[in-house]
Amino acid sequence: MSKVGIKDIAAETGVSIATVSHALRNPGRVSDETRRKVLAAAKKAGYTPNRLAASLRTARSGNIVVIIPDVADSLNGKIITGIENVARSRGYSVLLGNTQGSEKREREFAAMTLSSQADGIILMSHRMPFSAPAGGLVIDKLPPIVNGCENTGVDGIPCVSVDDRQAAIDATNHLLGLGHREIAVITGDMESASSRNRLQGFREAMQAAGLPVNEHWLTYGNYLPGDGEIAARKLMVQKDRPTSIFCFSDEMAIGCMHALQEQGFKVPGDMSVMGFDGIPFARYVTPSLTTIAQPTEEIGANCARILFDLIEGKSPETLQTFLPHELVVRESTSPIEQNRARK
Amino acid sequence: MSKVGIKDIAAETGVSIATVSHALRNPGRVSDETRRKVLAAAKKAGYTPNRLAASLRTARSGNIVVIIPDVADSLNGKIITGIENVARSRGYSVLLGNTQGSEKREREFAAMTLSSQADGIILMSHRMPFSAPAGGLVIDKLPPIVNGCENTGVDGIPCVSVDDRQAAIDATNHLLGLGHREIAVITGDMESASSRNRLQGFREAMQAAGLPVNEHWLTYGNYLPGDGEIAARKLMVQKDRPTSIFCFSDEMAIGCMHALQEQGFKVPGDMSVMGFDGIPFARYVTPSLTTIAQPTEEIGANCARILFDLIEGKSPETLQTFLPHELVVRESTSPIEQNRARK
DNA sequence: TTTTTTATGTAAAACGTTTTACAAGTGCTC
DNA sequence: GAGCACTTGTAAAACGTTTTACATAAAAAA
Numbered sequence: 154m155s156k157v158g159i160k161d162i163a164a165e166t167g168v169s170i171a172t173v174s175h176a177l178r179n180p181g182r183v184s185d186e187t188r189r190k191v192l193a194a195a196k197k198a199g200y201t202p203n204r205l206a207a208s209l210r211t212a213r214s215g216n217i218v219v220i221i222p223d224v225a226d227s228l229n230g231k232i233i234t235g236i237e238n239v240a241r242s243r244g245y246s247v248l249l250g251n252t253q254g255s256e257k258r259e260r261e262f263a264a265m266t267l268s269s270q271a272d273g274i275i276l277m278s279h280r281m282p283f284s285a286p287a288g289g290l291v292i293d294k295l296p297p298i299v300n301g302c303e304n305t306g307v308d309g310i311p312c313v314s315v316d317d318r319q320a321a322i323d324a325t326n327h328l329l330g331l332g333h334r335e336i337a338v339i340t341g342d343m344e345s346a347s348s349r350n351r352l353q354g355f356r357e358a359m360q361a362a363g364l365p366v367n368e369h370w371l372t373y374g375n376y377l378p379g380d381g382e383i384a385a386r387k388l389m390v391q392k393d394r395p396t397s398i399f400c401f402s403d404e405m406a407i408g409c410m411h412a413l414q415e416q417g418f419k420v421p422g423d424m425s426v427m428g429f430d431g432i433p434f435a436r437y438v439t440p441s442l443t444t445i446a447q448p449t450e451e452i453g454a455n456c457a458r459i460l461f462d463l464i465e466g467k468s469p470e471t472l473q474t475f476l477p478h479e480l481v482v483r484e485s486t487s488p489i490e491q492n493r494a495r496k
Numbered sequence: 497m498s499k500v501g502i503k504d505i506a507a508e509t510g511v512s513i514a515t516v517s518h519a520l521r522n523p524g525r526v527s528d529e530t531r532r533k534v535l536a537a538a539k540k541a542g543y544t545p546n547r548l549a550a551s552l553r554t555a556r557s558g559n560i561v562v563i564i565p566d567v568a569d570s571l572n573g574k575i576i577t578g579i580e581n582v583a584r585s586r587g588y589s590v591l592l593g594n595t596q597g598s599e600k601r602e603r604e605f606a607a608m609t610l611s612s613q614a615d616g617i618i619l620m621s622h623r624m625p626f627s628a629p630a631g632g633l634v635i636d637k638l639p640p641i642v643n644g645c646e647n648t649g650v651d652g653i654p655c656v657s658v659d660d661r662q663a664a665i666d667a668t669n670h671l672l673g674l675g676h677r678e679i680a681v682i683t684g685d686m687e688s689a690s691s692r693n694r695l696q697g698f699r700e701a702m703q704a705a706g707l708p709v710n711e712h713w714l715t716y717g718n719y720l721p722g723d724g725e726i727a728a729r730k731l732m733v734q735k736d737r738p739t740s741i742f743c744f745s746d747e748m749a750i751g752c753m754h755a756l757q758e759q760g761f762k763v764p765g766d767m768s769v770m771g772f773d774g775i776p777f778a779r780y781v782t783p784s785l786t787t788i789a790q791p792t793e794e795i796g797a798n799c800a801r802i803l804f805d806l807i808e809g810k811s812p813e814t815l816q817t818f819l820p821h822e823l824v825v826r827e828s829t830s831p832i833e834q835n836r837a838r839k
Numbered sequence: 840t841t842t843t844t845t846a847t848g849t850a851a852a853a854c855g856t857t858t859t860a861c862a863a864g865t866g867c868t869c
Numbered sequence: 870g871a872g873c874a875c876t877t878g879t880a881a882a883a884c885g886t887t888t889t890a891c892a893t894a895a896a897a898a899a
Binding site: 199202209214216223224226230237238247249264411 | 542544545546547548549551552557559566567568569570573574576577580581584589590591592594601604607608610611612613721750751753754757776777779780781782
């Protein structure tokens with residue numbers, strides 16, 4: 154039983170393969186009569202067109218590759234879900250490019266566009282996975298590409314994310330509103346613009362409140378729970394301690410709370426903790442985590458929509474898409490008065 | 497600047513395209529001299545072979561599709577990571593088949609093998625995504641396929657998972673060992689063999705201890721935190737309450753604990769809670785969760801290895817691969833004495 | 840020297856589609 | 870009845886590789 158191809162359907166139906174193809178792809182091009190016959194024969198024979206052949210001919214793979222540090226990350230998982238949904242609805246498939254942060258892998262996956270395996274790239278990284286020729290990267294030499302959550306800084310590449318700066322301002326203002334003056338920060342990877350923008354927002358909010366930023370209380374993390382634990386321990390041994398900690402990811406915030414509680418500190422009694430991301434588990438830790446929720450699925454979906462438009466030749470309306478974030482107040486932050494009372 | 501193809505390299509080098517192809521794929525087939533020239537020209541021109549064309553010719557897409565209910569799930573994310581790593585090392589790419597449990601989507605993704613988009617399937621579902629012809633499914637009419645964590649029950653399909661029955665026995669024995677006699681269970685989807693096997697293991701362990709299973713305390717969930725919350729609330733209003741709850745997923749256990757604590761019950765003081773899966777967050781909830789850890793990445797990696805062997809014509813050594821689970825004892829379970837004391 | 844093997848290169852077919860350019864038939868208009 | 874437009878169908882080229890079968894030259898064996 155060799156595989157059934159378009160020829161078999163043509164033979165079965167008594168028409169040419171061109172007609173079969175038209176009947177399938179281009180209904181108006183053949184008579185209803187013929188179309189019915191072809192469809193029936195195709196169904197009967199269980200014919201599934203070979204997508205490779207079609208892609209080769211049309212120079213469209215119908216795939217996109219999403220380059221992302223870690224699928225297993227709560228945030229990324231949701232983003233991919235958003236991408237996947239849109240992709241399926243538009244007839245595309247998604248190739249997974251899990252990089253663990255490795256630049257080499259980022260480039261390998263990006264190269265799939267060069268070998269016609271993928272028509273475009275959704276890039277959740279701050280690095281451009283292509284070498285710049287002399288004179289720098291030129292956008293129209295590049296395959297269609299969209300930046301999600303991150304920003305490579307290369308001109309002309311659409312970006313979709315929350316307004317990190319404003320989100321950090323909102324987060325900081327929440328803490329300030331509770332009376333906190335002494336706020337520590339655990340950042341993400343400072344190579345990435347998102348983390349830099351958040352820090353920037355934090356500084357602006359502090360400045361606007363007329364408060365100094367204590368650089369002692371700035372710790373550089375990398376989004377993982379372990380980073381939060383380490384940072385928390387480092388902060389706790391300092392003589393002058395902050396009254397609250399703003400973490401640039403929920404995972405770090407959760408690790409941070411864990412370490413604090415382990416050492417006998419009460420959250421939020423002794424220390425308020427604020428997260429960022431809005432992962433589902435933030436609700437379930439104790440105390441539940443106050444955070445800035447990102448519209449993750451929507452970010453993914455928007456990336457996908459823009460990318461498909463790009464692939465199909467429409468240029469995006471705007472290069473920078475900010476999706477709304479949301480301050481979710483839960484139990485891990487409380488007014489400073491309460492703090493002092495306990496001390 | 498049209499795309500550079502094998503012809504260009506051939507022209508540039510002054511050899512035939514056959515020679516270029518050999519130089520690239522089949523080093524022994526050409527002289528060192530020629531090979532060097534070809535490689536140099538290819539590099540200089542930035543030649544990347546069109547994978548679609550190669551795949552069409554060789555009838556090998558180099559892709560596999562992993563059909564999975566939800567990438568965003570903590571457990572699945574890790575499994576995919578394991579798959580991805582092995583895939584990359586063997587030169588395969590992975591297509592993502594996110595189904596949200598929909599059978600329709602499972603079939604759509606499975607059909608990628610029919611259209612030559614994928615060479616094989618890793619299936620994390622308990623349903624076969626192909627219609628059975630008269631006479632039932634025959635394994636050698638099917639594309640290469642491996643079952644991960646689940647089992648379709650179709651003969652001849654390799655399965656990789658933990659020994660769910662034994663794992664449930666271990667979990668139950670842990671609770672029994674702490675003195676618990678009254679154990680409630682929140683199951684997963686009972687359509688799936690894994691959940692059925694776990695329940696079976698639970699029953700066996702209870703029976704071995706000479707204890708009855710109280711069917712009132714059996715709740716059917718679907719692995720999500722919300723299911724745990726609902727189940728917990730349902731259990732708490734019953735007159736006779738168990739002293740411990742065995743949840744078939746950590747997510748449910750976490751939801752369960754959350755609901756219990758919300759209603760003023762102490763975990764583990766009033767109620768011990770046991771999970772299943774060993775997701776990273778289990779460490780970070782309060783109290784930290786006792787659970788059965790699955791070797792998720794290894795499960796993924798093994799699925800992938802077996803699938804690639806299958807694709808490449810080697811038949812698997814064994815159809816049923818059990819990977820070792822591990823009982824991770826944390827704070828959410830405690831001896832019954834403590835329970836009674838508080839009451 | 841002649842014959843046989845080995846090394847290296849190539850022409851051409853094949854993979855399974857899509858699409859262009861053309862042909863033939865049908866009906867309509869004037 | 871000629872001219873025209875429209876409808877429907879088809880032959881054949883093209884997409885960019887891999888691979889088979891063969892050719893030639895050089896080296897080895899006789």
